[in-house]
Amino acid sequence: MTMKHRFAVSEKESAAQFQQVSKEMLTHNARQGVNYWAGSDYPTMLIWAGRIYDFLRVLEGIVGYYPARMQSYLVGYTSGWNGAEVNAGILKDLPPNDGKARLLASGNGVLSGAGWGRPMIEYDDETGTVRWEFPEGTAIGLAALQEGKRVKPACPFVAGFVAGWTNRSLGTKIEFHESECVSKGDDRCVFESVEYMRPKAD
Amino acid sequence: MAEPRRALAPGATMDTVVMRPPLEVSEALREELFRLREVPGWISAAVTRRDGLAIQHTFGSSHEAASLCAMAAALVGSARSTGSELSQGPFSYAFVQYLDGILLVMEAGEEAILACLMKRDANLGLALMKVTQVARRISARLEEL
Secondary structure (H helix, E strand, O other), rough: OEEEEEOOOOOHHHOOOOOOOOOOOOEEEEOOOOEEEEEEHHHEEEOOHHHHHHHHHHHHHHHOHHHHHHHHHHHHHHHHHHHHHHHHHHHHOOOOOHHHHHHHHHHHHHHHHOOOOOOOEEEEOOOEEEEEOOOOOOHHHHHHHHHHOOOOOOOHHHHHHHHHHHHHHHOOEEEEEEOOOOOOOOOOOOEEEOOOOOOOOO | OOOEOOOOOOOOOOOOOOOOOOOHHHHHHHHHHHHHHOOOOEEEEEEOOOOOEEEEEEEOHHHHHHHHHHHHHHHHHHHHHHHOOOOOOOOOOEEEOOOOOOEEEEEEEOOOOEEEEOOOEEEEHHHOOOHHHHHHHHHHHHHOO
């Protein structure tokens, strides 16, 4: 049976996710002064969202938007894939028939709890389309807006992240397009799945 | 101290974002790329999106093509930025000569780039003419999408 799924995080749940994701699941190695998340052996640290935006901003100043977008996207992609990979090991309540959607759904709690923004995920398992919407914007989009309104989206890192998370969860090979971004003056940030995307010319 | 419980495999998933155009277009693009075999000294070629994601190529492995495509996009992007800074108008094409070979990059329409790797002694005049022709046809095929 096919169905449309919609996963959202309330403000109250977001606050609870913050306690769990950004506090309880972090382990501090006092000797190193380094944090580790959820048992992963990769160091985790707090960083200004604007500095993630800088990876895009600086690179696009040199090679232009599209190559800069892709490099940022690929870094985000690995982050999203690995995040879902770790989370798949944490979730002990994955039902046999709904494990993929459940893992996908867990992404919104992890992101809001980590301070990336509070997303709502829509997944149509008949068409395979997936949509991640951040009604209040992503942290990176909001940070970019602080530096002035943009013409092109500011969150390819997040687009890559949701692509990696989605593909690891659903076993798909989907690419994501950022159709709305608060840094452009939109009300929200929206990432929509596409089968094959050709970036349009300026 | 945190005890690592699991190792991740960063980078192992990168190729999963490589997308392909519809099969019919993909075949047509591959055919166009192989027309470049007529250029003496031709080694391999690829057509990439402007962001560096490979669309089609003639390389033996996707990994080789992915590297070339990413770098070709960065090269064209840098050249465009430089042209803009120096008020020299739009980018057309670029030859990059190395000790062992030559890389020719050219825009194939507004949304793609054609990159062609050749031997150092390739006939550049002939290569430029053929690559220009192929780039135009690739542009037209992509417009059909």
